[in-house]
Amino acid sequence: MKYLFIDSATANLVVAIVIDGKIVYLYDNNDGNDTSSKLMPIIEKAFNESGISPKDLNKIFAVTGPGSFTGIRVGLAVAKTMAWATGVPVVPISSLEVIASSGKEDNNIALIDARRGYVYAGGYDKDLNVTFKDAHVFLNDSNLSGNFISYDNFDFDTTKPNIDILKVIKKHLNDASVNPHELNPNYLKLTEAEENLKKKNGSKDK
Numbered sequence: 559m560k561y562l563f564i565d566s567a568t569a570n571l572v573v574a575i576v577i578d579g580k581i582v583y584l585y586d587n588n589d590g591n592d593t594s595s596k597l598m599p600i601i602e603k604a605f606n607e608s609g610i611s612p613k614d615l616n617k618i619f620a621v622t623g624p625g626s627f628t629g630i631r632v633g634l635a636v637a638k639t640m641a642w643a644t645g646v647p648v649v650p651i652s653s654l655e656v657i658a659s660s661g662k663e664d665n666n667i668a669l670i671d672a673r674r675g676y677v678y679a680g681g682y683d684k685d686l687n688v689t690f691k692d693a694h695v696f697l698n699d700s701n702l703s704g705n706f707i708s709y710d711n712f713d714f715d716t717t718k719p720n721i722d723i724l725k726v727i728k729k730h731l732n733d734a735s736v737n738p739h740e741l742n743p744n745y746l747k748l749t750e751a752e753e754n755l756k757k758k759n760g761s762k763d764k
Contacts, residue, residue: 566633567625567653575608582608593629618648623744624678630743638738647735654680660720665704686729694746
């Protein structure tokens with residue numbers, strides 16, 4: 559079985575090709591805000607080095623967020639186009655679950671800095687069962703506790719992710735695929751433009 563894994567939801571871009579339970583290509587690097595220019599060349603290199611083409615895939619696993627609005631859109635655009643063009647099934651994955659995949663505790667809390675005191679947070683046990691549903695929360699009021707895992711820096715101890723792609727894929731191997739046109743970002747909050755429009759419309763209604 560041949561799988562493509564794409565995670566462009568954070569500054570840490572991840573692209574992997576998995577064949578028969580083994581990772582044959584892996585790009586896992588902090589690229590900052592350079593996802594849009596790097597993703598396609600990396601995916602092309604992934605196929606070249608693994609010796610397969612997109613039509614050979616059995617499934618595409620695409621991270622839908624939460625995280626960087628731009629990064630998520632870029633990754634999903636690639637996954638959608640590839641799935642639609644080849645007919646390969648595509649399965650959505652949470653970025654917080656990916657971050658938590660290296661956790662060995664019974665309550666691993668994955669965090670992504672959402673700015674202005676907010677975080678995207680999700681709790682998972684060592685087998686990636688949900689212990690705290692992914693949410694956009696104000697960190698100081700969240701009462702979160704557990705083994706914190708994050709690429710971002712906070713004023714408390716966190717563990718840097720060492721993601722386990724094989725664990726994530728195994729967890730979702732039998733998940734139902736989605737129509738490529740219905741593979742949508744999971745932002746967990748409104749975009750800034752949507753928030754501004756909501757405020758504008760709200761002021762008109764007064």
